[in-house]
Amino acid sequence: MNAKTHHRNFSEYGCRIIQLTVQEIAQLGFIGFPRYPDYLHASPVCANFSQAHTAKAGKGIEMADDMTAAIAVAEAIRQLQPQVFTLENVPRYQNSQSFSIILDALEQEGYLVTYSVVSMDKFGLPQARRRLVLIASRGFRIALPSGTTPCGWYEAIAHLIPTMSNSQLLPKQRQAVEKFLAANEPTPLLLERVGGRNGMKYKPGHLPCNTILRSHFTDHKGCNRSKFADIWLPDGTVKSLSIEGAAKLQGFPDWYEFPNETATAGSIIGYSVPPSFAAQLFTHIQKQLSGAFL
DSSP states (O other): OHHHHHHHHHHHGGGOOOOHHHHHHTTTTTOOOOOSSSSEOOOOGGGGGGHHHHTTTOOOOHHHHHHHHHHHHHHHHHOOSSEEEEEOOOGGGGGGGHHHHHHHHHTTTEEEEEEEEEGGGGGOOOOOEEEEEEEEEESSOOOOOOOOOOHHHHHHTTGGGGGGGGOOOOEEEEEEHHHHTTTTTOEEEEESSSSTTBBEEEEESSOOOOOOOOOGGTTSSSOOOSSSSSEEEETTTTEOOOOHHHHHTTOOOOOOOSSSSSHHHHHHHHHOOOOOHHHHHHHHHHHHHHHHHH
């Protein structure tokens, strides 16, 4: 379904979709892939390195699949020889053997590498999503973009709220609102419907929202959640955050079409590199390249 959605949104631009793992593509020798492309991007599967996964007992261990994926990415770098290679992953990935495999390949092939953990809210995304971002290029080092003015979640989706379905707060959500109002002036609040171990998570409107995860959109059986977050307004109105609103908070453009299934749409949103950040990243790289070759 993810591949079909991608095809529906990008086929008119000539985008080609290959439904194989990076390991399978490497075994085939990257047949059909252009040599010396301008860009090669990798976002290896990050489940075993994510904060949510490592919080579970017995989870968070680097697996063989993680390292074989990294080996395949390293082989793609060696064979395809991109002008620029970029990588995005969760912060803990930088401490993994998998990341070391990719770094070693870049060093052996003569790339100059810059990487750091960045917060997406520093790039205008209304979400406090932290990600490891790497840029590697030959000939000169490309710095990470500097970012833009932060944006609160309410400003980003205020125009969508009237169209969202009415909702009712769960008991823990009501308690969170009451606790907030006891010490603060009324302001829009975004409240998750699934509370963490540290209590119900909520965010006032002037702040970026918490990281949007795929797990927000599915229950423990992997089925669609009918509701995954609520918005409380100072006049007492409660709205259910829509897929459209979640997509906006993740930096998707208004024209992007999502499937009707909440779980599938949530997977696309939760697993994605925020599109607005990706646009800033590649625009920044292109400007650096243009300046270097003038």
